[in-house]
Amino acid sequence: MSSASRAGRPKASSRETLAEAACELFLERGYDATSVADITQRAGVSRSSFFNYFSSKSDVLWSGLDDRIARAVEDLVAVPEDRDGSQVRRILSDLVEDFAPDSLALAMTNSSAMGLDDELEQDAALRQARLAAALADLARRSGVAALTADIAAATWAAAVLAAVRAWAESGAGRGSVGDRFADAVRAIGRLPWVVSAT
Amino acid sequence: MSSASRAGRPKASSRETLAEAACELFLERGYDATSVADITQRAGVSRSSFFNYFSSKSDVLWSGLDDRIARAVEDLVAVPEDRDGSQVRRILSDLVEDFAPDSLALAMTNSSAMGLDDELEQDAALRQARLAAALADLARRSGVAALTADIAAATWAAAVLAAVRAWAESGAGRGSVGDRFADAVRAIGRLPWVVSAT
DNA sequence: GTCAATTGATGGATTGCGTCTAAGAATACT
């Protein structure tokens, strides 16, 4: 493919430069009070350039997870059917394997200081929904009724996001996201609050 | 209480007038191509007035469900604990009881025509997350571990949204949302795709 | 070295959402 850049002007700035500037400002002033112009000004680039690196302001925090979710969705649509859920477990385990999103973890642990509580809830919900949609499709393909497929898919997707959340809140130092996801999978097996309610 | 309006200028327009204008335009041009100014112009009111009735453009579609979710969240935070999940089932059943959201159903059934697929997914995810947050709090209060609480809460919340979705997609004529939710609760009891995967 | 092609950076304009404020209009109460 491409070992070095083939042709054209080399990138003057990097994603990391922008992401660092953004996180600094989020911590100083809060998320809402930080505009894209503020971020680019601190990073020393023009406002236009920001959108060459990130598709939106919140993308600064979520691009790491978004990439992995996009890969997982690709993998999921490629699976013709998965009656016992083994493919799902494998793909989702790959998703969280060695996942260590610096900016996202920072945002989650400092969400109140950044004034991010609503924003994070909203953004997390979107990611969860994206993953759930792909999972629900696969479940239907595997013969699960539509209604059940939606619910089961939401459960799996929630397990992924809950694992990330639990990992971030536990200091992001002890244990990996993968470990937390393993916990989540175990919890799914016997959801006490759900099953006992039946 | 107030049987009639006590004092002050009476409302010149109504939510319904705006909602109808909005839905018409969504069907004609699509959601993204319809601006708030377009809606108010057709309804014959000023743009400013729109936000006296709805807090956002998407609120036109979701205010019905939002009201019910807000009530459910209030009820949920008022419950000290719910070890067997009976309170949860009751509150969520109340949520969907006799629910018949005209605009939302229209949007869901015509989502592709309205260019709403992404928008609806996003908005539905937000509502699901709001409900899930309150449910997760109650689950933790009831002694469920944090990770498990998040997952179980997501499952319940997904059941509500899936019921609404299934009801809208089945023509919104046959059966009620409550019936679909009953189906969903039954499905939760033995989630085949989840439990068999353990 | 010169030239074209490619890739990125940049400024500026544009659209639209959502917020806010000050002014005015319509009603009820006294």
Place this chain on the structure above:
DNA sequence: AGTATTCTTAGACGCAATCCATCAATTGAC
């Protein structure tokens, strides 16, 4: 009449995100 209350409205604002035309820097071919 006058006053308080409730609603409407025009207008301006800040900001996110898109788009475009232009400029800058690099590679490779000749």
